[in-house]
Amino acid sequence: MSIDGLFPHPVLYIHGIPINDTVLQALLIVVVLGAFAIVTSRRYRAWGPRPWQLAVEYLVETIENLIRDTAGRPLPELVPFLTTMILFIGVSNILGIFPLLQAPTRDLNTTMALSVVALGSWIYFGVRANGLGGYLHTFIEPVFLMMPLNVLGYFSRLLSMTLRLFGNIVAAETIGAVLFALVPVLGPLPLTLLGLITSVLQALVFTMLTFVFIVDAMGQEEELADGTARSAP
Amino acid sequence: MSEAARFAIVTTIVVGAATVLGSIIPTLMEGRAVVRAFDNMARQPSVADRIRGLLFVVMAILESGAIYVLLICLILLFANPFREMLGL
Numbered sequence: 224m225s226i227d228g229l230f231p232h233p234v235l236y237i238h239g240i241p242i243n244d245t246v247l248q249a250l251l252i253v254v255v256l257g258a259f260a261i262v263t264s265r266r267y268r269a270w271g272p273r274p275w276q277l278a279v280e281y282l283v284e285t286i287e288n289l290i291r292d293t294a295g296r297p298l299p300e301l302v303p304f305l306t307t308m309i310l311f312i313g314v315s316n317i318l319g320i321f322p323l324l325q326a327p328t329r330d331l332n333t334t335m336a337l338s339v340v341a342l343g344s345w346i347y348f349g350v351r352a353n354g355l356g357g358y359l360h361t362f363i364e365p366v367f368l369m370m371p372l373n374v375l376g377y378f379s380r381l382l383s384m385t386l387r388l389f390g391n392i393v394a395a396e397t398i399g400a401v402l403f404a405l406v407p408v409l410g411p412l413p414l415t416l417l418g419l420i421t422s423v424l425q426a427l428v429f430t431m432l433t434f435v436f437i438v439d440a441m442g443q444e445e446e447l448a449d450g451t452a453r454s455a456p
Numbered sequence: 457m458s459e460a461a462r463f464a465i466v467t468t469i470v471v472g473a474a475t476v477l478g479s480i481i482p483t484l485m486e487g488r489a490v491v492r493a494f495d496n497m498a499r500q501p502s503v504a505d506r507i508r509g510l511l512f513v514v515m516a517i518l519e520s521g522a523i524y525v526l527l528i529c530l531i532l533l534f535a536n537p538f539r540e541m542l543g544l
Contacts, residue, residue: 289509292506292509383520386520386523386524386527387516387517387520387523389527390520390523390524390526390527391519391520391523393527393530394523394526394527394530397530421516424512424516425516427512427513427516428513428516428517431513432517
């Protein structure tokens with residue numbers, strides 16, 4: 224029994240650089256989701272909305288409520304980024320359902336790229352909220368000696384997010400492959416259904432972790448007694 | 457016993473032991489988290505929805521400990537770097 228079909232393999236070469244099939248699958252998701260977003264925003268109707276417009280609004284409102292409940296204050300600048308992230312990761316994790324496609328997140332490169340994007344977002348929103356000096360000051364936060372530990376903490380978050388997403392998706396696909404070898408057609412069915420649930424859940428977990436660390440980098444705003452707010456990282 | 461047989465037996469035993477330990481311990485810890493969450497959801501039904509939302513996220517994070525063990529076991533079984541070192 225060979226499970227070589229699980230691992231990403233090059234399908235075409237550009238100037239000698241191998242392009243894996245996961246790159247093409249991720250590009251497909253980007254194109255499809257982007258087209259869907261453009262069409263949705265073009266045909267936006269404030270009165271008499273269509274059902275799929277309501278579905279999209281429901282998703283965005285869910286993300287907004289999640290942000291407000293978890294951070295205590297609404298952060299509208301995070302909504303597009305987090306919605307894109309959860310849509311992309313959610314769709315790419317369940318892409319194995321479609322006949323000739325497989326999840327691009329089964330490739331460690333894809334998940335590492337997503338984690339690097341999250342890392343960039345922590346730095347970006349942290350600098351945007353506190354300024355460059357203020358953000359660098361958070362590394363020295365409790366004691367000056369904590370600086371290497373804080374930096375190491377960023378890398379450990381990066382690694383754990385990458386491996387968590389990668390491991391879940393590879394495990395789901397491996398279970399599907401093994402069961403498919405045992406019982407030809409209907410074998411993978413029950414555990415594939417479980418795999419769908421964990422796939423979407425892992426997209427939510429990745430997005431929530433990114434969001435929580437963004438809020439952590441931005442610092443908490445505290446309401447003082449006279450109603451003014453100050454930022455306290 | 458030949459090299460290949462010994463390699464296969466040791467790999468199998470290690471993977472089996474790692475799977476047993478790596479699936480019992482995270483499951484126990486997740487069970488403790490769930491029990492505490494349910495107790496508090498029953499105690500304060502008004503925040504039950506917030507607790508439920510965070511419970512799923514925390515359980516997925518706890519699950520990642522088991523996923524790390526699974527990854528190492530998959531690497532040992534299917535992409536073992538010592539296999540071509542031994543010429544198998």
